Amino acid sequence: MTVSTRQRFWNRFSRWVEKPLIAAVRSQPLLRRVAAQHARLFYHRPPDLRVESDRLTHGERSVPGWWCHRGRSRLPAVLLFLHGGAYTVGGPASHAHWAGALADASGMRAFLPEYRLAPEHPFPAALDDAETAYHALLTQLPAGHRIVLAGDSAGGGLAFALMARLQAAGLPDPLAVVAFSPWLDLTLSGDSVRRHRASEMMLPLSWLRHAARLYAARAPGGCGHPLVSPLFHTYQRPLPPTLMLCGAEELLSDDSVRMAQRLQAGGTRVDLLLRPGVGHIWPVHAGLTPEADAANDRVAAFLRAELARAHTPAPEPAS
Known part of the structure; x- marks a missing residue:
């Protein structure tokens, strides 16, 4: 499959700049500041992107976040977009441009919760905040509105851990689930962790292991807890219709493959895109590479189709 010149540039940038930088910075608070600056400098933020801070509340819990849309x-x-960052870095500021692009292409607004991060707030803080945001949206959205879950x-x-929580609580499912290069196994037992160690462009294995320990510090069973590693x-x-997109040569590619197999065996309709020649979460480069734009367009088409299907009246039974 042909890889564009722009995508090759970002592949090299990830391999020779981002990956060594992530590996070198051991302080997660410092890495958060570096990541935020990186997002401001290198991600394409449309001039008409609208960002509005808000706080979603359900019961005694609340979570701050940003609404993102382009009017x-x-x-x-x-x-409902749950940002990445190995549970230790990232936030709405680093993902607003991407969530806004997806929301705009899909015809909806996006909300990015600023969930709490480890090591200050290990598991289950992030999951609690995601559940609070989802529950608040359920009660606050107008009748007939649906939630799409992405991360x-x-x-x-x-997102997949939240689906487990929603099922256990008997809450309504989202319309669909979309996951980009999801980290589903914090034990890092997938064969791709070994097979793709040299081809991985962004993620240092040492950092993933360190972040996994920080996030799972208080989880019974550690990284193998099923809500820490929802695989x-x-x-x-x-689950609702699910779309997963992952780089074919990523460390974490087997997470997506194994989850797709498990969900399909359980009756979930799953579409898995393994794209060669791109790096971890390559669609984050919305507006910068044709590969990112094509992936985001595919997600938007998937979401529009699911929303149309949900609002199509069932056919009348034959008399």
């Missing part, structure tokens, strides 16, 4: 929301749905990397893992969770029923 053209036209469909009765909200994209990248650790946020993708968090090991057994869902009570099929």
Whole structure:
């Protein structure tokens, strides 16, 4: 498959700048500041992107976050986007441009919760905050509106952990689930961790191991807890239609492959895109590479189709 010149540039940038930098900075608070600056400098933020801070509340819990859109929301749905960053870095500031692009292409608004991060707030703080945001949206959205659940990397893992929580609580499912290069196994047992160690462009294995320990510090069973590593969770029923996108040569590619196999065996309709020649969460480069734009367009088409299907009246039974 042909790889564009712009994508090759970002592949090299990830390999020779981002990956060594992530490996070198051991302080997660410092890495957060570096990541925020990186997002401001290198990600394409459209001039018409609108960002509005808010706090979603359910019961005694609340979570701050950002609404992101470009003034053209036209469909009765909200994209709840859970950012990546190995549960230790990242936030709405680093993902607003991407969530806004996805929301705009899909015809909806996006909300990015600023969930708490490890090591200050290990598991289950991030999952508690994601559940609070979801529950608040359920009660606050107008009748007929649906929630779409999306996340990248650790946020993708968090999305699948949230699905487990929603099922256990008996809450309504989201319309669909989208995961970009999801981190689903914090034990790092997938064969791709060994097979793709040299081809991985962004993620240092040492950093993933360190972040996994920080996040799972208080989890019974550590990194193998099924809500820390949702690959090991057994869902009570099929999940909503699910789309996963992952680079074919990533360290974490087997996380997506194994989860797709497990979900399909349980009756979930899953579409898995393994794209060669791109790095971890490559669609984050929205507006910068044709590969990123094509991936985001595919996600938007998937979400529009699911929303249309949900609002299509069932056919009348034959008389």
